[in-house]
Amino acid sequence: MVLLTLRFLQKVFSKHDPKDRYDLAAYRRGLKLKKIQRLVLTVASVVIILAVLLLGIYLYRNYDVSNLAQSLTGTQAETGMVQSSGFPISLNGEVPQELTSSSGSLILRTSDEIIFFDASGSTQHSFTHRYTNPVMKTGSGRLLTYDRGGYGYRIDSSSGLHYTGRTESTLITGAISGRGSYALAVAETRYACSVIVNSRSNEEILRWYSVSDQIVDMSFSENGSTLAIACVGFENNSMVAKVYILDVSTSTTQEKAVITFEGAMPVAVDYKSDGSIHLLCDSFVGVIDSSLNKTEVGFSNTVYRYIFTPTRTILLNADASAVSFTLTSINRSGNKEDVQVKGGGNAICLDDSGNIYLLEKSSILTFDSDLELKKELASDTSVFSIATLNNKLYLLSDSQLARWEDTLPKS
Numbered sequence: 001m002v003l004l005t006l007r008f009l010q011k012v013f014s015k016h017d018p019k020d021r022y023d024l025a026a027y028r029r030g031l032k033l034k035k036i037q038r039l040v041l042t043v044a045s046v047v048i049i050l051a052v053l054l055l056g057i058y059l060y061r062n063y064d065v066s067n068l069a070q071s072l073t074g075t076q077a078e079t080g081m082v083q084s085s086g087f088p089i090s091l092n093g094e095v096p097q098e099l100t101s102s103s104g105s106l107i108l109r110t111s112d113e114i115i116f117f118d119a120s121g122s123t124q125h126s127f128t129h130r131y132t133n134p135v136m137k138t139g140s141g142r143l144l145t146y147d148r149g150g151y152g153y154r155i156d157s158s159s160g161l162h163y164t165g166r167t168e169s170t171l172i173t174g175a176i177s178g179r180g181s182y183a184l185a186v187a188e189t190r191y192a193c194s195v196i197v198n199s200r201s202n203e204e205i206l207r208w209y210s211v212s213d214q215i216v217d218m219s220f221s222e223n224g225s226t227l228a229i230a231c232v233g234f235e236n237n238s239m240v241a242k243v244y245i246l247d248v249s250t251s252t253t254q255e256k257a258v259i260t261f262e263g264a265m266p267v268a269v270d271y272k273s274d275g276s277i278h279l280l281c282d283s284f285v286g287v288i289d290s291s292l293n294k295t296e297v298g299f300s301n302t303v304y305r306y307i308f309t310p311t312r313t314i315l316l317n318a319d320a321s322a323v324s325f326t327l328t329s330i331n332r333s334g335n336k337e338d339v340q341v342k343g344g345g346n347a348i349c350l351d352d353s354g355n356i357y358l359l360e361k362s363s364i365l366t367f368d369s370d371l372e373l374k375k376e377l378a379s380d381t382s383v384f385s386i387a388t389l390n391n392k393l394y395l396l397s398d399s400q401l402a403r404w405e406d407t408l409p410k411s
Contacts, residue, residue: 285315
């Protein structure tokens with residue numbers, strides 16, 4: 001494009017070349033025109049180059065350039081290498097890292113891609129993420145994937161890509177609501193960090209700034225109207241965990257409340273279905289009821305694994321030597337139940353009936369909602385992650401993704 005513009009300008013100016021080279025006046029006019037031509041061509045070149053550079057910078061900072069190019073050219077988005085039509089699914093050549101489920105889909109994350117599978121094992125949607133530290137958050141049948149410490153993020157579902165974008169500053173954490181709105185916490189230069197809340201249609205609703213507290217995690221209320229932001233800060237030379245509560249149904253940035261827990265390191269935060277909030281800290285779970293009253297529910301040892309549900313927080317705690325393990329269930333009101341387990345747990349998941357599955361070295365322990373041990377399922381020692389979909393159990397190893405019943409010996 002730049003070359004075409006320059007050639008056009010050259011043609012325009014070439015029309016004014018003097019035909020009689022012995023006419024001194026015409027010759028001087030020609031020299032003057034050539035000087036003007038060189039000046040105009042130089043200025044035009046600089047302007048065009050700057051415009052291209054500015055456009056490139058804008059696109060790089062605000063869009064996933066590869067996806068934008070694919071959209072402009074009409075080509076399909078790049079898909080991953082794993083394509084399947086049924087279980088078990090072979091993962092040869094892939095490095096599986098995480099397995100979860102959401103709204104009728106199993107979601108597998110590998111080092112390079114993210115794949116949606118239906119209950120029969122057929123691939124619904126897949127893409128190559130290109131993120132260094134990808135993190136997945138689910139909600140409303142949509143998946144928010146962001147690059148922690150990077151700039152890129154995207155919204156997908158089993159039907160395909162919905163949106164891709166980039167933040168101006170590095171990403172810290174993110175959350176997505178049951179209504180499809182989402183929040184991104186980013187680093188700031190003049191503040192500690194900030195939170196950008198976007199609507200389901202990717203329009204910015206508000207931007208909230210934290211002056212000195214560092215953001216650890218975020219969670220939306222069930223209807224998506226309120227956002228809980230877990231932060232860590234210092235007051236009087238002592239560490240404090242804080243939960244800032246924002247009304248994100250409007251554009252106001254004034255907090256509805258700030259709940260403080262002294263001497264605690266926050267790990268994660270979760271909104272429950274009744275409007276209460278659980279703040280997981282290093283030695284207790286802070287329970288904030290819908291009236292903003294707070295209590296602390298202590299637990300023994302150190303959190304080894306945890307999982308949030310709309311009604312409970314499930315913890316697997318381990319002692320310093322990782323020999324003694326305790327499975328803990330804390331309901332929305334803060335009532336706690338404990339049970340000792342015989343070995344460590346590599347993963348925890350729940351089914352639609354509230355049953356808890358705890359993956360051990362070579363077996364899976366199944367507990368009911370009251371932490372009563374119901375049965376023990378055999379599993380291969382290579383399995384490192386589990387998930388449920390439609391009350392069926394799925395196992396992930398380095399080589400395959402399979403349903404539990406598919407791993408049983410054939411009679």
